[in-house]
Amino acid sequence: MGRAPCCEKEGLKKGRWSAEEDEILIKYIQANGEGSWRSLPKNAGLLRCGKSCRLRWINYLKDGLKRGNISAEEDQIIVKLHASMGNMWSLIASHLPGRTDNEIKNYWNAHLSRKIHSFTRVSGGTSLPIIVDVPVKRRGGRTSRRCMKKNKNYNYVQKNNVGRIPTVKPIKDSVLDPTDQEIPSVRYSTLASEKEIITVSGTAIDDGVVLDPDVVLDKERESVVSGGCHHQATGKYDQNQVAVPPSSGQKETETLGPFVSEESINDGGLLWFDYILSNTLLDSNEFLTASESGSCKPEAVFEDKNSSNSEFLCANNCSNIGYNGEWYSCSPLTTSGFDELYGVDNWELWDGVGQGNNEIWNDQKENVLSSLWEGDNF
DNA sequence: AATACAGCCAACCGCGGGGAG
DNA sequence: TCTCCCCGCGGTTGGCTGTAT
Secondary structure, three states: OOOOOOOOOOOOOOOOOHHHHHHHHHHHHHHHHOOOOOOHHHHHHOOOHHHHHHHHHHHHOOOOOOOEEEEEEHHHHHHHHHHHHHOOOHHHHHHHOOHHHHHHHHHHHHHHHHHHHHHEEEEOOEEEEEEEOOOOOOOOOOOOOHHHHHHHHHOHHHHHOOOOOOOOOOOOOEEEOOOOOOOOOEEEEHHHHHHHHHHOOOOOOOOEEEEHHHHHHHHHHHHHHHHOOOOOHHHHHHHHHHHHHOOOOOOOEHHHHHHHEEEEHHHOOOOOHHHHHHHOOOOOOOOOOOOOOOOOOOOEEEEOOOOEEEEEEOOOOOOOOOOOOOOOOOOOOHHHHHHHHOOOOOOOHHHHHHHHHHHHHHHHHHHHHHHHHHHHHH
């Protein structure tokens, strides 16, 4: 069955909306309410597709929309939510009042995605993986458009015409490294939110400077000795190019997948939620048998493939140095801890998963999912 | 000053879910 | 149950413009 076009394409205007069109749309919706997008353009006298009207309204004209910079807090929320939900922009946007899915999607694509994917893990010898921002020499390129708007009032003139004045804060886009010549450094964005994201173990990145990997390694070793929090690699991460145990004495650099920072973990973030779900909790063949007692919360959970019990290991409450010096284990997750957190009443139910007890599995899975989602820890 | 490069972001596009008839 | 239609979503595009060369 062919799909009817959303509207007659003939004679319809495309591209940027004019102030007049905005005004017409706003007045119409104020008088008639949202909805009936298909008939709206005709009734309102707009030469636009209904979808275009809807998009314009939702993403730009609707009351209550925040314009301007994504705050550091919003930034963190986006990172966390994206780690757990993936590209479910509308869902992520629903947790950020005044932000639209389109805005968040654009922000992710423009800022966070590139930054996170540009993180490389530099590791070797006795160090855990280090995440540093890759120095990328830029040739040309724009700063944030919002910086531009500061001067040009880009498109906001239209908004002003209808009585809304957005908040536009100037962004100091980037700076050169400080004058400390002894520490090699690179140029990187100084957006506060971005700096917060790339903070790793409190040592990898000094304020305004991404340290040389070797310097970072040294600092990180100190951190390890003093009881820093680290995670353990698994074979599964290996497959996903997320965390590959380095060979002894070998320094390697590779792109990370989902990014997790200690800061995020301590904030209760669950950046690996999607990973957990897709690779472990939802994989009946890989389901865990928790074995040891402890008290750590599964704010970030890693599977210990080296363990015969296929234990889960959590990322906080952990201070052990890896047996071979290259990776570092955390306290095993306990069943009781998981019970309390996620309302799983009977762990034996979970044991049935691998034997095809799908009905029970689905119920419990739902419990966990909703608990994870609704819980304060999220 | 001119040009090329880089990237932000508004808007478009196609698909799928779900409701109505 | 099927078909049609509306709506919403995520992916993608292209215009615009700052910056480096």
